[in-house]
Amino acid sequence: ANDDRQKWVLQDFDIGRALGKGKFGSVYLAREKKSKYIVALKVLFKSQIFEANFEYQLKREIEIQTHLRHPNILKMYGYFHDDKRVYMILEFAPKGELFKEMKSQENGRFSEERTANYVSQLASALQYCHERNVIHRDIKLENLLLGAKGELKIADFGWSVHTPSSKRNTLCGTLDYLPPEMILGLEHDEKVDIWSLGVLCFECLTGKPPFEAAEYAETYRRIKNAIVIYPPYISALARDLISKLLRVQPSERLSLPKILTHEWIIKHTSSKNNEPIAA
């Protein structure tokens, strides 16, 4: 049987414009020459990866993402490397970053209906991952892209691991999305993704992450105690769901099946889901 893991080389692609710059490299629009198939090519510099001893995490990201197949998870078709760079061949997300889409809304936030649909798509993607003992650990707005039909695509599995993990990861970047158990360096499991789902839901509804504060120490204190201040325009149902996700105790956080059947989600997810039951 022909091995579908073709050995790709850079010459197989026409490289287009840069889609964006990331921490280790950039993402380019690209087209595979023979099939004319459009992809996103993520280019990472080996020097920077080794400097940050990120190669183990990169291997894991590639291993995990090449094997996941779900409509709300950005596909990785393959990868290759040359002496200086590692290239990841990824599904192109034609509508770009969710973060930019949110900032372009006139009040900088999404409606309850749009947010509920995103939360539902994320929950089904996470259910798929958790069934395969994969936790993402880095669900946040800037890791989410939009497909051709405006559907959510989880990208960047750089922090995903197989459960259970107590990897004391060097916390780079913002604390905003991390649950209490991770900022305390305790053992953590897939319930970390449920916490991040709560953070994401709040951020989509208000334009700001729930624990954002001027001082790092203040953010730390508010995460540790799950102190959430809801703006008045948040509906009672949305508040109910978020309060059941942002729980300090991982075991108290709502399970993914319960999230998918929460009244607020059922109320807002696209009409096809709540057809009138045939009499």
Ligand SMILES: CS(=O)(=O)NCc1cccc(-c2cn3c(Cl)cnc3c(Nc3ccc(N4CCOCC4)cc3)n2)c1
């Ligand atoms: C750490 S990183 O390097 O991975 N992140 C930096 C970054 C920053 C910005 C974007 C993108 C990006 C990545 N994409 C991937 Cl991967 C697949 N499709 C896209 C993808 N698609 C995309 C599609 C359309 C647009 N347009 C739409 C029209 O308006 C201008 C932007 C942008 C990006 N973008 C990435």
